[in-house]
Amino acid sequence: xxxxxxxxxxxxxxxxxxxxxxxxxxxxxxxxxxxxxxxxxxxxxxxxxxxxxxxxxxxxxxxxxxxxxxxxxxxxxxxxxxxxxxxxxxxxxxxxxxxxxxxxxxxxxxxxxxxxxxxxxxxxxxxxxxxxxxxxxxxxxxxxxxxxxxxxxxxxxxxxxxxxxxxxxxxxxxxxxxxxxxxxxxxxxxxxxxxxxxxxxxxxxxxxxxxxxxxxxxxxxxxxxxxxxxxxxxxxxxxxxxxxxxxxxxxxxxxxxxxxxxxxxxxxxxxxxxxxxxxxxxxxxxxxxxxxxxxxxxxxxxxxxxxxxxxxxxxxxxxxxxxxxxxxxxxxxxxxxxxxxxxxxxxxxxxxxxxxxxxxxxxxxxxxxxxxxxxxxxxxxxxxxxxxxxxxxxxxxxxxxxxxxxxxxxxxxxxxxxxxxxxxxxxxxxxxxxxxxxxxxxxxxxxxxxxxxxxxxxxxxxxxxxxxxxxxxxxxxxxxxxxxxxxxxxxxxxxxxxxxxxxxxxxxxxxxxxxxxxxxxxxxxxxxxxxxxxxxxxxxxxxxxxxxxxxxxxxxxxxxxxxxxxxxxxxxxxxxxxxxxxxxxxxxxxxxxxxxxxxxxxxxxxxxxxxxxxxxxxxxxxxxxxxxxxxxxxxxx
Amino acid sequence: xxxxxxxxxxxxxxxxxxxxxxxxxxxxxxxxxxxxxxxxxxxxxxxxxxxxxxxxxxxxxxxxxxxxxxxxxxxxxxxxxxxxxxxxxxxxxxxxxxxxxxxxxxxxxxxxxxxxxxxxxxxxxxxxxxxxxxxxxxxxxxxxxxxxxxxxxxxxxxxxxxxxxxxxxxxxxxxxxx
Numbered sequence: 001x002x003x004x005x006x007x008x009x010x011x012x013x014x015x016x017x018x019x020x021x022x023x024x025x026x027x028x029x030x031x032x033x034x035x036x037x038x039x040x041x042x043x044x045x046x047x048x049x050x051x052x053x054x055x056x057x058x059x060x061x062x063x064x065x066x067x068x069x070x071x072x073x074x075x076x077x078x079x080x081x082x083x084x085x086x087x088x089x090x091x092x093x094x095x096x097x098x099x100x101x102x103x104x105x106x107x108x109x110x111x112x113x114x115x116x117x118x119x120x121x122x123x124x125x126x127x128x129x130x131x132x133x134x135x136x137x138x139x140x141x142x143x144x145x146x147x148x149x150x151x152x153x154x155x156x157x158x159x160x161x162x163x164x165x166x167x168x169x170x171x172x173x174x175x176x177x178x179x180x181x182x183x184x185x186x187x188x189x190x191x192x193x194x195x196x197x198x199x200x201x202x203x204x205x206x207x208x209x210x211x212x213x214x215x216x217x218x219x220x221x222x223x224x225x226x227x228x229x230x231x232x233x234x235x236x237x238x239x240x241x242x243x244x245x246x247x248x249x250x251x252x253x254x255x256x257x258x259x260x261x262x263x264x265x266x267x268x269x270x271x272x273x274x275x276x277x278x279x280x281x282x283x284x285x286x287x288x289x290x291x292x293x294x295x296x297x298x299x300x301x302x303x304x305x306x307x308x309x310x311x312x313x314x315x316x317x318x319x320x321x322x323x324x325x326x327x328x329x330x331x332x333x334x335x336x337x338x339x340x341x342x343x344x345x346x347x348x349x350x351x352x353x354x355x356x357x358x359x360x361x362x363x364x365x366x367x368x369x370x371x372x373x374x375x376x377x378x379x380x381x382x383x384x385x386x387x388x389x390x391x392x393x394x395x396x397x398x399x400x401x402x403x404x405x406x407x408x409x410x411x412x413x414x415x416x417x418x419x420x421x422x423x424x425x426x427x428x429x430x431x432x433x434x435x436x437x438x439x440x441x442x443x444x445x446x447x448x449x450x451x452x453x454x455x456x457x458x459x460x461x462x463x464x465x466x467x468x469x470x471x472x473x474x475x476x477x478x479x480x481x482x483x484x485x486x487x488x489x490x491x492x493x494x495x496x497x498x499x500x501x502x503x504x505x506x507x508x509x510x511x512x513x514x515x516x517x518x519x520x521x522x523x524x525x526x527x528x529x530x531x532x533x534x535x536x537x538x539x540x541x542x543x544x545x546x547x548x549x550x551x552x553x554x555x556x557x558x559x560x561x562x563x564x565x566x567x568x569x570x571x572x573x574x575x576x577x578x579x580x581x582x583x584x585x586x587x588x589x590x591x592x593x594x595x596x597x598x599x600x601x602x603x604x605x606x607x608x609x610x611x612x613x614x615x616x617x618x619x620x621x622x623x624x625x626x627x628x629x630x631x632x633x634x635x636x637x
Numbered sequence: 638x639x640x641x642x643x644x645x646x647x648x649x650x651x652x653x654x655x656x657x658x659x660x661x662x663x664x665x666x667x668x669x670x671x672x673x674x675x676x677x678x679x680x681x682x683x684x685x686x687x688x689x690x691x692x693x694x695x696x697x698x699x700x701x702x703x704x705x706x707x708x709x710x711x712x713x714x715x716x717x718x719x720x721x722x723x724x725x726x727x728x729x730x731x732x733x734x735x736x737x738x739x740x741x742x743x744x745x746x747x748x749x750x751x752x753x754x755x756x757x758x759x760x761x762x763x764x765x766x767x768x769x770x771x772x773x774x775x776x777x778x779x780x781x782x783x784x785x786x787x788x789x790x791x792x793x794x795x796x797x798x799x800x801x802x803x804x805x806x807x808x809x810x811x812x813x814x815x
Contacts, residue, residue, distance in 0.1 A: 093725075100814035101721060101728060101785035107815070116812035121781035122724050122773055129733040129768070 006072040022063035036151035040254025086118040094127045097146035105204030107216035138187035140266040148205035154197035163399035166191045193262035210269040211247035226608040228591035229263035231517040233600030238611045261392035273574035280585040301631040307542035312339035316551035317525035320596025334629045341532040344518045348531035354493020369510045370602040379407045379473035384483020388417035429457035434492035441499045444471045481516035517601045524599030548572035550590040640673040642688040648702040649729045650695030653786035654719035660789040685712040696722040696729040697770045701763030710776035717780045724783040730769040784813040
C-alpha cells in the first residue's frame with residue numbers, strides 16, 4: 001500500500017493509502033472524540049463527534065469516513081469544532097430521553113463521558129420527549145430505546161461480526177429506531193443472545209439483566225481467561241467485584257475469534273445449581289452427611305485399599321490439562337488402575353478410530369484444519385450439528401463465509417436453527433447422515449443419484465445440487481458434530497475424510513475438516529491420553545472415582561452404569577443426579593476458580609486465568625488428590 | 638467588606654441539592670463569613686429582596702414555579718442553578734413522556750393504595766404546565782451546577798468561584814449527571 005504524508009494539527013504524519021483521517025489520528029495519539037466509531041467495525045459517520053477541518057473542504061467533515069490523501073491539511077481541535085461537537089451532544093441529548101441518575105450504564109457510558117468532556121452543563125434546545133418502547137422480553141438483554149443514540153454500533157456488530165443480521169434501523173427520519181427483525185421483541189426475534197450488541201452499545205440502551213447495577217467497570221477487576229463452555233476457546237474478559245462475578249465480555253469482541261455466545265456471556269453468570277462446599281459421605285441410612293476433608297479422604301483411602309486395582313477413573317474435559325494429567329497420574333500411580341477415561345471418551349474413540357482408518361490418519365487430530373479455514377472456503381458442509389445451539393461462534397465464522405460467497409450446505413435429519421442460513425439443507429432420514437456422506441464421494445466421482453436417494457431419503461434433485469456444489473468446490477470445508485458422533489460409527493468419520501480427500505480439499509498437509517468436540521478441553525484431554533482407547537464398562541468396577549468439576553454428566557448410559565457401582569467417589573462443584581448416587585462427594589472448584597491450559601477444537605493452546613479466589617476452605621483438585629495419595633502412602637508430586 | 642447577598646429557592650425537586658450544599662462540612666463556616674442568606678429554604682424567608690446571587694434548585698413544573706423563577710431572576714444579578722432538574726429537567730421531566738391528564742389520573746386515582754381518589758382542583762393549587770422545563774427555558778441562567786444531586790465539592794467550587802468574581806463553569810472532572 002502506498003505511503004502518504006499529511007499534516008494534522010501542524011504535525012507532518014504518514015499513513016497508508018486507504019486509511020481514514022481518524023485512523024491516522026488514532027495511530028499517532030491525536031485524541032479525536034468518537035461515539036459511533038468502534039475499532040473493528042466499519043465507519044458510518046453517524047454521530048458527527050469526530051468532525052475535523054480539512055483545508056479546501058467547505059465544512060467540517062467526519063474524520064472516520066474521510067479517506068486520507070497525500071498533502072491533506074487537517075485540524076482536529078479548533079474553537080469552531082469544539083462548538084460543533086458540544087452542539088452535536090445537545091442535539092443527541094434532546095433527541096431521545098436520557099436520564100443518567102438511574103441508568104445502569106452511568107459511569108461506564110460513552111455519551112455521558114463526552115458530555116462531561118465538553119462540559120455540557122445545560123442544553124440550549126428544547127427537548128423532544130418522544131414516546132419510545134423498552135423491550136425487556138429477552139432472557140438476558142434489555143433494549144431501552146429511550147437511551148439509544150442511533151450510532152448503529154449494535155447493527156454493525158450484529159451484521160459484520162456475528163453475521164446474524166437481527167438488528168437494523170427501522171422507520172424513517174427522526175422516528176428511526178433500532179429494530180430486531182421487523183420490530184419484533186428481541187426475545188422473540190432471530191436474535192441468538194450473543195450479547196455483542198450490548199457490548200457495542202455506548203450508552204445504556206442495550207444492557208444485560210444479569211449484570212445490571214452490580215458495579216461500574218471502574219469498581220470491578222477485569223481478568224482475561226478462556227471460556228469453559230464449548231471447545232472453540234473464546235477469550236473472556238470477566239469483571240468481578242468483591243470476589244463475585246459481575247459481567248463477562250468478549251476480550252476482542254469485534255473480531256470473529258473474540259466474540260462470545262450466550263453460553264459464555266450470560267449462562268456462566270446465570271449459574272444457579274446448588275454448590276457443594278463441604279465433603280459429604282453417605283451414612284448407614286443412605287443420607288449424605290457432612291465430614292471434614294481429612295475424615296472423608298480417610299474413608300476414600302480405606303475403600304480404595306479394599307478394592308485394590310479394580311477401580312476406574314473418569315475425568316471431565318472441562319478441566320484444564322494440568323488437572324487432567326494429575327488425575328491420570330493419580331489413577332495410574334496411586335490407585336494402580338489402567339481404567340481411566342474422559343466423560344466424552346466415546347467421542348474420542350469414534351473420531352480417532354475414524355481418522356486412523358483414513359489413508360493418512362497417522363497424524364490423528366492434527367489432520368484437521370483450523371476454524372479460520374472456513375473463511376477461505378468456497379463451500380462449507382455442516383453435518384449433524386445445530387451450530388446455533390452447540391457452537392454459536394463457529395456459526396458466525398460460517399455465516400460470515402457464506403455471506404462472502406461460500407456455498408453453505410447443512411446436512412441434518414432434525415430441526416436445525418442454523419439451517420435457514422444454508423443454500424441447501426439436506427434432510428436425510430434419521431440415522432442416514434452417515435450413509436449419505438458415504439454415498440456422496442461415489443456419486444461425485446461416478447454419478448448416479450437414484451440409489452443414494454432411495455437409501456437416504458434425500459430427493460434426487462437435492463443430491464444433484466450437492467454434487468454440483470461440492471464437486472466443483474476448490475476449498476470445501478466439512479464441519480461435523482454430535483449428530484454424527486452419537487451414532488458411534490467410525491466408518492462415517494473415515495468417509496468424511498475420504499470425501500474431503502476425494503476433491504483434494506487440503507490446506508498444506510491438513511484436510512479441510514473440523515470435528516466439533518464436546519467440551520472446552522476435549523482436545524487437550526484426548527491429547528494428554530486421558531481418554532481410553534478401548535471402551536470399558538463401568539458397571540463391572542468395584543469403585544469409580546469421577547473428577548467432574550462443574551461439568552454435568554448427561555450420558556444416560558454412563559449414569560446407569562455408575563448406579564450399580566459398589567463405591568462411587570465424585571469430586572464436583574454442584575449437586576447433580578451423579579452426587580445423589582455417590583458414596584462420597586468432595587467439593588471441587590468451578591471454572592472461575594481454576595487456572596490452567598485449555599486446547600481448543602482446532603488445537604490452540606490457551607492459558608485460563610483464575611478469576612475468583614476459591615471459597616474459604618475449598619482446595620484445588622490437585623491438592624485433594626495429593627492429600628488422598630498421602631493417605632494411601634504415596635507421594636504424588 | 639460587605640457580605641454577598643444570596644437568595645435560594647427550590648421549585649419542582651427533592652431538595653437534595655440544598656442537602657448537598659449543607660454537606661460542604663466545615664467549609665460552610667468560611668462561606669457564612671462572606672455570604673448573607675436572605676430568602677432561602679434554609680432561613681425560611683419566602684419574600685425575595687434584591688440580591689447579588691440567586692440560586693434555583695429544581696425544574697419548572699407549574700405556574701407557581703414559573704412565577705418564583707421570574708421573581709428570583711428579577712431580584713438577582715447572577716442566577717445560578719443547581720442539579721439536573723434545574724439544568725436539564727431531570728427526574729421531574731420524566732412526566733413529559735406522558736400527558737398531564739394521564740399523570741394526574743395515575744397519581745390521584747389509579748395508584749394501588751388509593752380508594753375513591755379525586756384530582757384536586759382549586760385556584761389555590763398552582764396548575765401544572767403542559768411540559769416540565771429546565772430553568773433556562775423560562776428565565777436567563779448565568780451558571781449551572783449539574784448533578785443528581787451535584788456533589789458538595791461541585792457546589793463549593795461554584796460558590797467559591799462566584800465569591801472570587803468569576804462565573805463558574807465546572808471542569809470536566811467535576812461534572813456529574815448522577
